[in-house]
Amino acid sequence: xxxxxxxxxxQKVGMLKSIPIFSQLSSKEILELDELLHERVYEKDEIVFxxxxxxxxxxxxxxxxxKVNLSHESLKTLILEIGPGDLLGELxxxxxxxxxxxxAAIERTVMVALFQAEFSSLLSKNKSIGVKVLSEIARILxxxxxxxxxxxxxxxxx
Amino acid sequence: xxxxxxxxxxxxxxxxxxxCLLLFIFxxxxxxxxxxxxxxxxxxxxxxxxxALVVYGVRHSxxxxxxxxxxxxxxxxxxxxxxxxxxxxxxxxxxxxxxxLAGGQDLLRKSAxxxxxxxxxxxxxxxxxxxxHLIQQFTGQQFTGQFVEKNLLPMTLQSLELLPSLLLVPYxxxxxxxxxxxxxxxxxxxxxxxFFEKALLLFSRLDDSLQNYFxxxxxxxxxxxxxxxxxxxxxxxxxxxxxxxxxxVLAWIPYFGSVVGCVMVVLVxxxxxxxxAWKAYACLxxxxxxxxxxxxxxxxxxxxxxxxxxxxxxxxxLFLGATVAGATGLVLALPLFGLVAxxxxxxxxxxxxRRLRARFKASRQLAPSVRRV
Numbered sequence: 001x002x003x004x005x006x007x008x009x010x011q012k013v014g015m016l017k018s019i020p021i022f023s024q025l026s027s028k029e030i031l032e033l034d035e036l037l038h039e040r041v042y043e044k045d046e047i048v049f050x051x052x053x054x055x056x057x058x059x060x061x062x063x064x065x066x067k068v069n070l071s072h073e074s075l076k077t078l079i080l081e082i083g084p085g086d087l088l089g090e091l092x093x094x095x096x097x098x099x100x101x102x103x104a105a106i107e108r109t110v111m112v113a114l115f116q117a118e119f120s121s122l123l124s125k126n127k128s129i130g131v132k133v134l135s136e137i138a139r140i141l142x143x144x145x146x147x148x149x150x151x152x153x154x155x156x157x158x
Numbered sequence: 159x160x161x162x163x164x165x166x167x168x169x170x171x172x173x174x175x176x177x178c179l180l181l182f183i184f185x186x187x188x189x190x191x192x193x194x195x196x197x198x199x200x201x202x203x204x205x206x207x208x209x210a211l212v213v214y215g216v217r218h219s220x221x222x223x224x225x226x227x228x229x230x231x232x233x234x235x236x237x238x239x240x241x242x243x244x245x246x247x248x249x250x251x252x253x254x255x256x257x258x259l260a261g262g263q264d265l266l267r268k269s270a271x272x273x274x275x276x277x278x279x280x281x282x283x284x285x286x287x288x289x290x291h292l293i294q295q296f297t298g299q300q301f302t303g304q305f306v307e308k309n310l311l312p313m314t315l316q317s318l319e320l321l322p323s324l325l326l327v328p329y330x331x332x333x334x335x336x337x338x339x340x341x342x343x344x345x346x347x348x349x350x351x352x353f354f355e356k357a358l359l360l361f362s363r364l365d366d367s368l369q370n371y372f373x374x375x376x377x378x379x380x381x382x383x384x385x386x387x388x389x390x391x392x393x394x395x396x397x398x399x400x401x402x403x404x405x406x407v408l409a410w411i412p413y414f415g416s417v418v419g420c421v422m423v424v425l426v427x428x429x430x431x432x433x434x435a436w437k438a439y440a441c442l443x444x445x446x447x448x449x450x451x452x453x454x455x456x457x458x459x460x461x462x463x464x465x466x467x468x469x470x471x472x473x474x475x476l477f478l479g480a481t482v483a484g485a486t487g488l489v490l491a492l493p494l495f496g497l498v499a500x501x502x503x504x505x506x507x508x509x510x511x512r513r514l515r516a517r518f519k520a521s522r523q524l525a526p527s528v529r530r531v
Contacts, residue, residue: 044524
């Protein structure tokens with residue numbers, strides 16, 4: 001059974017390489033990772049996941065826009081919009097933790113999902129991919145932590 | 159964190175009934191179930207080799223082809239070895255069979271006599287004469303003829319009918335090695351977004367259960383074969399490795415298979431050493447020992463640890479499986495129950511999760527014409 005021809009392969013590699021967390025991967029590694037990626041399309045206003053749901057993987061936005069709603073008191077005012085190349089639920093790659101926000105599509109959005117159990121098994125088999133992807137995720141997490149720290153500085157003191 | 163609804167007694171009942179229904183269907187189409195089962199076993203045992211090749215830089219499809227080729231070579235070597243063995247010994251087998259049966263009868267008579275000597279009660283009830291009478295009854299021409307006509311012949315014909323379907327095994331194994339990931343993605347694509355993560359989780363659990371079962375079964379067979387072969391070799395039984403391996407494979411049929419394996423080895427020991435009855439008894443003790451090791455050490459270490467089936471439920475399912483689907487039911491009852499339980503648990507969580515169902519309903523109203531990727 002062959003669902004993708006060679007042209008489709010090279011197109012896919014190009015698309016996936018444009019996503020920041022996969023940018024360091026070679027074409028061969030991208031194709032290996034592609035075996036584990038699941039493409040999903042969400043319509044406008046469709047909920048991707050809700051706060052409290054147990055997360056089993058991450059989503060990477062390929063096209064479209066999503067709105068992130070946080071219920072935490074100090075973060076309620078924060079309106080987060082994410083778009084192509086952004087990650088959702090990156091912490092669930094490390095443990096099956098509950099989702100910390102509710103995410104819904106603002107417009108028709110295409111995402112690729114990476115399931116935690118499959119990614120863990122890939123990490124144990126191919127450490128090269130693991131190191132490259134995880135270091136990119138670490139960079140994104142650091143950036144987010146900095147943004148959050150900056151946001152908290154501007155909040156009125158309690 | 160939201161607590162997930164836990165499956166209750168109703169789910170368990172549905173799981174048991176579904177398992178019985180599947181066993182009934184599988185028994186009716188055993189010609190297809192057998193090759194799929196063998197292909198699954200080969201797939202799960204050889205998948206780590208394919209994955210190792212991929213890590214070393216071989217492409218998925220090339221790795222699948224290489225592993226498949228290796229499997230074909232192993233199977234071909236096995237078939238060739240069996241064919242040569244059959245060709246070399248086929249002429250003498252009827253004589254061997256008669257000798258082993260005679261050895262077994264002799265052992266039974268001697269054992270009955272010994273019991274009469276040691277325990278007076280046995281002498282009082284003429285145990286030896288009764289055993290002798292039973293042997294004559296079971297080995298009489300009328301009984302043997304009926305047994306061959308009613309049981310042995312249909313069983314042999316049924317087994318021979320299954321042989322052509324075994325040609326499917328390499329074919330199915332190859333496509334599992336090459337396309338299982340794509341097939342999984344293809345199936346997942348048709349799952350609505352609301353249930354997408356649950357579906358992935360279900361696939362992952364099923365994959366884990368199957369892998370654990372088949373790899374566990376192989377490990378268990380090797381451990382059994384090793385222990386039995388070693389024990390038989392120490393006792394000086396001829397063809398110890400072959401007998402150990404055949405007995406270990408027969409043990410795939412719970413209880414019944416172990417008994418058949420044990421009887422086979424005891425008959426060989428009784429026929430080869432007619433003046434050393436203790437060797438036949440030692441074989442019996444060896445089998446009991448390995449059975450105990452299986453139940454309390456090997457099985458929990460290999461299959462049981464991963465299937466998470468309560469021992470009482472296991473026995474219940476085995477009896478139910480045997481009642482519904484005979485020998486097929488005995489072999490398939492536990493692994494199938496394990497798989498159906500995983501599916502039942504996940505479906506029960508989805509059905510009882512109002513939020514998921516509401517999300518699914520809402521998403522259907524958004525753009526029904528373009529729901530799928």
